[in-house]
Amino acid sequence: MQQEKTVKKSRPLLSFFQILAALSSLAMLYFLYHAQILPIYLFGFIAIFYFLLVALLVIISRKINLLVILIILDILLNLAFTFVFYKYNDYFSKISPNETYFEKYSLVALKDSDLSKSTSENIAPLGILTSDPYFDTVKQYLTTTEGNRPDLLKTPIEETNIKTYDNLLTLTTALTTPKTVNDKLQTIFLGHTYLDTLKDNNESVYNQLQILADVEIKVTPKHVETTTHASLDTPFTIYLSGIDNRDHTLPFAARSDVNLIMVVNPAKHKILLLNTPRDFYVPLAMNGKLDKLTHAGLYGVNESIHTLENFYNIKFNYYARINFDATSTIIDQLGGVDVHIPYIVNTYHGHRHYEPGNYHLNGDEALDFARERVSISWAGGDRERGRNQEKIITALLQKLQQDKTNLTKLDQIFNSIAKNIQTNFTPDDLKY
Template identity: 40%
Template sequence: MKEKDIFKLVRYGFAIVQSIITLLFLYYLAKLDVLPQKYFFLAVGVLVVLCVLNVVLQFKKIPGIIMLVIGIIISIGLGIACIYIAKTTDVMNKTAGADEQIDKMLVYVLADDEAKSLGDAADYTYGILSSKGREATDKTIEEINKTINKEIAIKEYDDFFSMIDGLYNGDVKAIILNEAYIDVIIETEGYEDFKDKVKELLMTEVKSKVEWYEQDDDSSIKLNSDVFTLYISGIDTYGSVAKTSRSDVNIIAVVNTKTKQILLVSTPRDYYVPLSISNGVKDKLTHAGLYGINCSKDTLSMIYDLDIQYYFRLNFDGFIKIIDKLGGVTVHSDYAFTTRSGHYNIQVGDNKLNGKEALAFARERYALADGDRQRGRDQMEVIKAVINEMASSKLLYNYTDIMDAISDCFQTSMPKDMIQSLVKMQINDMKKWNIVSCSADGTGTRSSTYSIPQRDNLWVMIPDESTIEHAKELIQQVIDGKIISE
């Protein structure tokens, strides 16, 4: 075979490769389903024409070589795009339509107990909570019974401190405890050394379904087809974003897709309000997360008399990976302070931070005069900084790693097709969004809570009803299609 014939075959081969990569790209693009039809069909038309031209022009030497070079460049670009689109689709599948939460359940005995396994503790009496998180507790008991092939004896307690005291004084020899309660326990005076006094015999994950939203006709604020509501929950814990945990960030987003307006209503974590499960007994809003994300969502619904349709959950611990892959973020601080965690020095103004430094910055409240209020503002500052970096070219350098990190620290109950529709709408009109925020406020005091009834000196915030009413007025204005600026 002559050299020119071999070269011609190579050119035809590359033309076929371009066609295959083009078809693969269009398949992934259709599967992602975020482009409006007019743009999708335009992309199909342009790419098909380029493929046909590449094949046809191979009959002519010079134009064929030019199209070959162009085809190779296009193929490389489309190949990279296929990888990015496939990864984006995978992340969307993992994070959208979430309906599962995880309770990490632990079995503890005293640190000096001779038992080293569940079998050794088969004849023990186990302390359990009588009502709080009972479904996860019952499933854990079932697992224990199955493991030791007998039913364990149990003793019920109204709260976890009474249960721990029962373990300490010998009323029970083992307890079943949700890991979500641990931070609350060790932050309470007299129980700081709890983890040193016990040892773990079992750790198991109990998965359960989060109930889907159902319209509540009793709410005074009525939604319409142009508006949806979203509860944004920020947790600060290690492990899965689906794990039951206190919620440190509690924001309601009211989104009007017609007027392109978003209202963000922030509620302090220490807000002293009845929880949806507490029968009128007041507790810190952050403690609602101990009983599942729906408890937090429903409690906020009660505060603002508003149906909240979906939730979006983010884990600040997962931000470490994202921030480091982005090469750090720049955050603005209103104050100079040293973080408790890591002892990082934060200066007034802009600070370039890596993942651990940014997490410490977002966590800090004790070094700040405005405490939890300022922490909430700093957490939003970190979120905005991450978004700004991801909107830059840095995202492309470590795209797949960043997407993996995103799937680990984000979760939403919004259906995938709704997210796709919102993206299509934005691409179609490219209009800017008007984002407005407001915060509920209150007065600090000390009191007992539903979760910790035997302690009457916990720091809580008594709601300022005027700030709640103001937020409700703004919510109604957004729903009515009015443009607000404050």
């Protein structure tokens, strides 16, 4: 008797949860359909399961224990799919390039100048680059007192004392060997990627310089311009840019050491990879002047994209930029990659030696192999390095395809590389 009374008292509450569970299941099915993140066959399977679950929730009313189990199962399923939605959108929010972050800059003078880090002398006239993708932000920083700044930059600089230059050579020449006294600069203000380029390409000039102050400026990357693509059911192109940044970050403007065009044909399940060596001289989109392709990245990813578009007469639909650190991490988390090396290789990075044969490489080993150029100069040097980079990417794709358990590691991979990858892919782009 007591048990029957308890059941009668609990029935209205169970009925409420019964209706709530049925409605929430239908709502979840509706959101799954419109989100389109699942292939149609998988959505169909889930839809059938949900309809059966809802039918059972509606039909069963007397078997209290079974009803409670079904309600709990329904709640757990809805929570699971809610978590999937959250993680799916969280992945893309982490790798979105449209966030505000801090870019490193340096105030630079000649070593033999009267200026020093503790100087109270005037640092003007000061030179900056118009080709800097953050030119307007840099100019505003120098002419105001906003933000944290070292003593040397606490006093705003008059605009008339800021001289602009369109390339690194003319800027550094005005500092080191000006044509006239009127052309002479006291200091220059440069982003760290430009300083790295100067060190690599003109070490004699770099050795004449001293850094008076380092600062971090809050910047917002420019919108990346690509051609809109209606559907991933039709062929599309992706620009893949590999960044070898010394401080293991991914600034929006940096030399692009790997430049791959990926053409994807979903209908035929085909992917074409085309590598353009980083040291090839190509006309820059911004001015038509010949420069190394890697230097296009110094002016932002837009410049790399448009330079390659003009060179090959194509249009990119998407882009992805990845730091070499992230590449190594992905390979390690997938358990390494298998590649065939057809000749002797002695890598400059990592000092590794390979005889001809098949190898299973971890992240660092694969990265060192993909970066090697000097010891394979007889085989094509920069071109052969590009082909080896394609080998590593192909091996990665094969690893994902052959071992389906690797798909379960995507959460771990995304969390570990989020700060080292940028792309304009959105959740909507990946809908089925």
